[in-house]
Amino acid sequence: MxxxxxxxxxxxxxxxxxxxxxxxxxxxxxxxxxxxxxxxxxxxxxxxxxxxxxxxxxxxxxxxxxxxxxxxxxxxxxxxxxxxxxxxxxxxxxxxxxxxxxxxxxxxxxxxxxxxxxAASGEALNTVSGEIARQINTQQVENLALNGRNYLQLATLIPGSALLDEDQMATTTSLSTSTQAVNGNRGISNNLMVDGSYNLDSGSNSSQLNNVGVDFIREVAIKTSNFSAEYGRNSGAAINVITRSGGNQFHGGALEFLRNDTLDARNYFSPSKGKLRFNDFGWNLGGPIKRNKLFFFAGQEWKRIRQDEAPLQATLPTRAQRLGDFSAITGNLFFPGTTTPIPNRSLSGMITPDGKALANVFNRMESLAASYTDIAKGNNTVYQFPNPFNWREEILRIDYIINEKHSLYGRYLHDDYNLIDPHPLGGLPTVPINRVRPTPSYQLTETWSILPNLINEARGSATWSAQRRQLSSDTWKRETYGFQYPQIFGTGPLSNGIPAVSIDGITSFPAPTFVKLSPNTEISFNDNLSWVKGSHTLKVGVLVARNRKNQNGSAINTGSIAFSTSGNTLTTGNAFADALLGNYRTYSEANNDPVGYFRYTQADSYVQDNWRINKHLSLELGLRFQSGTPTYSTVNNMTNFVPSLYNPAQAVTVNLAGVIVAGSGNPFNGLLRAGSGVPSDETGRVPSAGSADVAAVPAGAPKGLYSGQTVVAPRFGFAWAPFDDSKTSIRGGFGMFYDRPDGNITFPTLNSPPFIKTVQFQNGNLSNPSGGAAAALAPFATITAIDPNLHLPYTENFSLSVQRELPRGFLVETAYVGNLGRHLLRAPDINQPTFDALVANAALPAAQRASTNTLRPYKGYSSIIDRLSDSTSNYHALQVYTTKRTGDLTLTASYTFSKVLTDASGEGDNPEDPANRHYSYGPASFDRRHILVGTYSYQIPFARHWKNPAKYALAGWQFSGINRFQTGPYYSVSGNTSIGGRRADYVGGPILLPQGQRTVTTYLNPAAFAAAPNGRRGNTGVGIVQGPGLMLWDISLRKEFAATERFRIRLQGDVFNLMNRANFRGLNTNATDLAFGSITAAGPARNVQLGLKLQF
The missing domain is CATH 2.60.40.1120 (Carboxypeptidase-like, regulatory domain)
Structure with missing residues (x-):
């Protein structure tokens, strides 16, 4: 003993x-x-x-x-x-x-x-834990109609899950995991796993590495609230895919699913049906290698999609405007910087060569459009580009029962992904890319029964993802359009590309800047030890993970140009006219595109006790110890701006034009380099390491720019069965769950001086972007900083529920679920001029007005996007769930009534008032107040016991479906003013037009809002407008034949969006925009899928 x-x-x-x-x-x-x-x-x-x-x-x-x-x-x-x-x-x-x-x-x-x-096959009453969790079983995985055959759709069927994008085919091709928000958490807070190993790209926390094929899945386990201490890394739902394995009986099959636009309906905004050819085919086989000892499961699946993307609406200037004819606009056009009207509102003879190049870009974009209306209005253009996608996956799993004490399994999974994305950066399609990502992953797990009551489980896993992005056409090149403006530096990769351009009232277009190469490696080891001692089941565990990701900073080397009438001392009163004349509001450019060699190590542990006090009461008590070590670059080429280090006495002097006065102050005031500097043997990877600029900035910041934390997350749960019949369970609990910040908060710090020069000029002309000033005298363009005392974001979640078994296999649960988010991330511009300074400056005569960069508190810099961890969220919900999984009819139904309020819906939120986050408090962008979801599968019993030939035609039919109804998102209303865009004023009347008067061009009442006056902020609250809701009805009809005693053939037809409802989404809420109040997009129309399966 x-x-x-x-x-x-x-x-x-x-x-x-x-x-x-x-x-x-x-x-x-x-x-x-x-x-x-x-x-x-x-x-x-x-x-x-x-x-x-x-x-x-x-x-x-x-x-x-x-x-x-x-x-x-x-x-x-x-x-x-x-x-x-x-x-x-x-x-x-x-x-x-x-x-x-x-x-x-x-x-x-x-x-x-x-x-x-x-045993009955239905969902079991939980009498031992207080967690809120659901299992999507094998039957649901196989029988429900999944659009795109993507298992992640299954995770949207649980209570508390808000679907943020119903285009499941787009989710399949993008590998996105952030299209659902569970229990008031942000979409990037969900944690995806395959067989217990992490399945997330650590750079974004919103992209899966392996999209496991539906026919390779045994079940999907989803935990949403106050689950045990052995789960961590993210604060949202834990979604674990369990792959299939072999057994003593051979089982397997082959499959082919296809879709063709001939059977589909047209998207509401498409002039015609977009092309779609979808082929999904594969095989799988499992069984014994040696009975009772050694088993295997293997399979392959291919997806070939030839489709046109969902329609994208955009706004182009009219053909007349591209030639300089603005006679159709209301109001005058003025000579730049004056109040003298231009005769006939015509720029004839005034358009610059680069203005003509800009017009050529819009001419080319018109030629690529599916439709274009030559009228000066919002959303006058529709794009629908080919979006081809190729994907292959193979799986091999071996289970080995070594002896009565030891068992082992190994699993290999490999995805090969290839996508043409016509507009990966948003805006107009000027930089289409080919995205390629092969991703193999490996796992080895050993279970050791040390004693009958003492079990150890050890697991090692490794995943490699070699993602590459390559430009796929010539629409990104300067010479394609005739740009002639001299670049400030003219260096860096792709410097022969077009600039990134934004113009008030016109859809912007991007420059060729993106993450070109981002190999991602994660290797982890974890161990669990379980010990049953009396009425206690104790578990302890450890996780050690090492992540490696090399990635460029995506700096813009070709110029980023903004044309706006707001704050532009050279404006004509029309932003596109300014563009034709080359009179920009801001111009910025970088001299290179640095690469970071990012790493982090995570070491976590937990201890958990499940205490079965008696037959009626169980307690779960746990602690999780989680390390929050920051992501860092091994070559120390990251830089932070630390406000407390900024010395006003050393500030540079910035003149009214926004240019630094030569010889004044310290241009690197407040900057601090990571670690102890670039290692001497790594200078080849950091070309600027030996420059005078680098020497002028002190080192000494933490390697990851913030200190990180090691935190303790308590977990508590209880389950009480008050009656002897064990048909009622009252459960509840509390837990703290921490998020590991994604790499995207760190990667942009590569683009901060001194390792890169990114300068910004204001109120100049494109023919000479610097206006003759030296690049060294331009304030630094937008940089990203991180609070050195950044906290790990966390949620406190809690629930109280009652479960009850009912007759005929029904189980009902009613729950109150709460979730309080604390220290959530946001990204305010801490160098934004104060509101009072902007108002006072706007009141001055034009000749005396200062540029925005002159008014900023930290002189010598433009915007400083500071990653802070001071946001909060509050979620409260009533969740009702019922299920029946016995007999011919199986179903689940859930209803959620909830509200989630926050001052930042995402980690990139930049509030209007950076000093007062409470001004931004209101409904989250992912708040869906009412959600009703139902799934059902019915084995039609007709003719089942017939003994005549008619049985083969009439028996074996199955009907299943998924229904979803949810209310729409909440929007804030803004308006452009002479001191910038900000929330608008509500001036009275109904916010939405009466039901019978609403159209896709006028969903909101335009008379209810106006731009706020310069002297104060707008009076509208956050989320004052609720957008259209969502209604989906997907069904499947299947017929199964017995080919032999063991072989079965299944024919099926799936219809998605059966009612062909136009699920509108996207709402223009800029009260000063031509397209204010219009709907900008609609979800997929009805489409049909046919399938054939051979199973045994």
């Missing part, structure tokens, strides 16, 4: 420092005799029905037994003590991290007498 105790203490000490998620579950219960007396010392046998692997779990002094770390699968629980009849419970489905309670009452008799009870 001392030896066993010593072993336990040693292992607890060794491993008590987390496993990301479980592919295993546990079965527990109590043995009593017919009088109700507990039965200690009985050996309970827990048998995997697929592999015949057996685990023995003895009952303790209270008659309780626990079998932990059981692989997911179907089990039999059997007890046959001397003097009693053998009792067995068969067909018990154990899901990932499932906790099945199987109580057995033994009757007097002998072991040759046996009582076998087949």
């Amino acid at each position: 001392r030896t066993h105790a010593g072993t336990v203490c040693f292992l607890v000490a060794l491993f008590a420092t987390l496993a990301p998620a479980q592919n295993f579950g546990r079965i527990s219960g109590t043995l009593t005799d017919s009088s109700g007396a507990v039965m200690p010392g009985v050996k309970v046998r827990v048998i995997n029905e697929g592999t015949a692997v057996e685990r023995v779990a003895p009952t303790n002094e209270t008659g309780s037994y626990v079998a932990t770390n059981l692989p997911v699968g179907t089990y039999t629980v059997k007890a046959d003590p001397v003097g009693f009849q053998a009792e067995a419970r068969t067909g018990l489905t154990l899901v990932a991290d499932g906790r099945l309670t199987v109580d057995i009452t033994l009757r007097p008799g002998n072991a040759t007498q046996s009582v076998d009870v087949v």
Whole structure:
């Protein structure tokens, strides 16, 4: 006994420092005799029905037994003590991290007498934990109609999940994971896993690495609130995909799904049906290599999509305006910087060569459009480009039962992804790219039964993602359009590209700047140790992960130009006329595109106790220790701006034109380089390492620019079954969940001086962007900073629920779920001029007005986007869930009534008033107040027992579907003024037009809003307008034939958006825009999918 105790203490000490998620579950219960007396010392046998692997779990002094770390699968629980009849419970489905309670009452008799009870297949009542969790089982994975056959759609079916983008085909091709918000968390807070290993791109936290094929999935386990301490890294939902495995019986199949636009409807905004050819085909096979010992599962799947993207609306200047004819506009056109009208509002003879080049860009963009209306109005252009996509995935899994104490499984998964994206940076399609990403991943897991009550699970995993982006046409080149303006530096990659251009009232277009290469490697090891001691089940664990990602900073080397009438001392009164004359508001340019060699190491641990106090009450108590080590660059080429280091006495002098006065002050005032400087053996990777500018900036910032934290996250849960019939469970709990910040908060710091020069000039002409001033005298363009004391974002979530089993296989749960987000990230411009300074400057005569850069508090810089961790959110919800998973009809239904309020909906939110985040407090952009979701599958029993030939045609039909109804998002109304864009004024009247008067061009009442006067901020609140809601009805009809005794053929037809409802989205809420109040997009129209499967 001392030896066993010593072993336990040693292992607890060794491993008590987390496993990301479980592919295993546990079965527990109590043995009593017919009088109700507990039965200690009985050996309970827990048998995997697929592999015949057996685990023995003895009952303790209270008659309780626990079998932990059981692989997911179907089990039999059997007890046959001397003097009693053998009792067995068969067909018990154990899901990932499932906790099945199987109580057995033994009757007097002998072991040759046996009582076998087949378990019901429905969702089990939870009487052992307080978490809010759902399992999407094999039947749902196989039978529900999934648009794009993307498993992530399954995660949107749970209570509390708001669907933010219903275009599932786009989600499939983008690999995005942020199109749903669960329980008031941001979309990037969800944690995706495959077999317990992380499946997220650490750079964005919003892109999956492996999109596991639907036919390779056994189940999807989703946890949403106050789950145990063994889960971490992200504060949102934990979504774990469990892959299929082999067993003692061979099983497998082949599949082909196809779609063709001939069967589809036209998108509301498309002039014609977009092209669609969708082919999804593959095979899978699993079974024994050696019965009861060695098993395999393998498969391949291909997706070939030839489609036109969803329609994109844009605003182009009219053909007449591109030639300089503005006679159709209302109001006057003035000679630049004056109040003298231009005769006939014509720029004839005044357009510059670069103005003609800009016009040529819009001419080319018109030629690429699906439709164009030559009228000066918003959204006069529609694009619908080809968006081809190729994807291949292969999987191989081997399960090996070494002996009764040791088992092992290894899994290989590889995705090969290839996409043509016509406009990856938004705006007009000037820089289409080819995105390629091969991603292999590996996992090896070993389970060791040290003792019947002491189980260890060790897992190692590695994923490599070699993403590349390549330009795929000539629309990005300067010479294509005839640009002649002299660049400030003319250096850096792709310096022969077009500039990034924004023009008030016109859709912007990007420059060829993007992440060109971003190889991402994550290697992790984790270990779990489970110890059953009396009524306690203790678990401790450790996780160590190492991540490596090399990525360029995406600096703009070709120039970024903004044309605006607001604050432009050379304006004509029309921003596009300014562009034709070359009179910009701001011009910025970088001299290179640095590369960061980013790394981080994560080391987490947890301890968890599940205490089964008695048959009625269980407690879960846990602590998770999470490290928040920042992402850093190994070559120390990141720079931070630290406000406390900025010395006003050393500030440069900026004249009225926004140019630094030569010889004044310290241009690097407030900057601090990472670490101890660029290592001497790494200067080849940082060409500017030896420059005078680098030497002028002190080193000494933390390597990741902020210090990081190690935090403790407590978890508590309870489950109380108040009645002896075990059909009611009252559950609740509380937990703190921390987010690991994504790399995107760190990567932009590459683009800060002194390792790169990015300068900005204001109120000049494109023919000479610097106006003759030296580049060294231009204020630095926008830089990104990080609060040195950045906190790890976290949520406090809590719930109280009541579950009840009802007759006929129904289970109902009603829950209150709350979620408080604290220290959430946002990105205010801390160098924005104060409101009072802007108002006072606007009141001056034009000749005396200062540029924006002159008014900024930190002189010598333009915008400083500071990553702060001071935002909050508050979510409260009523969630009702019901399910029936027995018999011919299986269904789930959920209703969520919730509200989520915040002062920042995303980590990149830049508020109007950076000094007062409360001014931005209101409904989150992902708030969907009412959500109703239902799924159903019905095995039509007609003709099932017929014995005549008609049975083959009339029997075997199945009908299934997914319905979703949710209210729309909330929008704020803004308006452009002479001191910039800001929230507008509400001036009275209905916000929305009456139902019968609403159209896609006038959804809002334009008379209800106006731009706010310069002397104060607008009086409209955040989220004053609620946009259109969402209604989806997807169905599937299937017919199954028995080809032989073992082989089955399934034919199916799926219809998505059956009612062909135009689900409008996107709302123009700029009260001073020509297209104010208009709907800008609609979700996919009805489309049809046909499928054929061979299964055995």
